[in-house]
Amino acid sequence: MSWTVDGDHLAPDEVVARLRANIDGGHLETWLTSEPGRLLAFVTNTERAMVMLLDGEGDAGEHAVTPEATGSSDGFVLANGQNDEYPDADTVPISEAFRIVEHVVREGSWPADAHHVSDR
Numbered sequence: 001m002s003w004t005v006d007g008d009h010l011a012p013d014e015v016v017a018r019l020r021a022n023i024d025g026g027h028l029e030t031w032l033t034s035e036p037g038r039l040l041a042f043v044t045n046t047e048r049a050m051v052m053l054l055d056g057e058g059d060a061g062e063h064a065v066t067p068e069a070t071g072s073s074d075g076f077v078l079a080n081g082q083n084d085e086y087p088d089a090d091t092v093p094i095s096e097a098f099r100i101v102e103h104v105v106r107e108g109s110w111p112a113d114a115h116h117v118s119d120r
Helices: 012-024 094-107
Strands: 003-005 008-010 029-034 039-044 048-054 062-064 072-077 083-087 116-118
Touching: 003 012, 008 012, 012 029, 012 094, 039 094, 048 094, 062 094
Parallel strands: none
Antiparallel strands: 003 008, 003 029, 029 039, 039 048, 048 062, 062 116, 072 083
């Protein structure tokens, strides 16, 4: 399965570098699209990230979670300038987010050991 970011096809081993480059450029929201139309969203505040996997436009999808986390974090700046705050339980540490995104791009599914919940 092939994934694109802004029209650029990315190999699984290129995804994290692209996410890091986007972050370094001040772009904290990145959307990846697969050939069949699945969507993978990555929004970060540089410490934690919201990672969502949707089956297509209009799907509520699933998102990665850290069940034991408490508190909340802000600074999740969307492309439209909106600054969101999320419960830490609904996000994952950025290193875990990178691992999850690379796995989804490589395998097309969540890593077996990654906690995620359905929003459907």
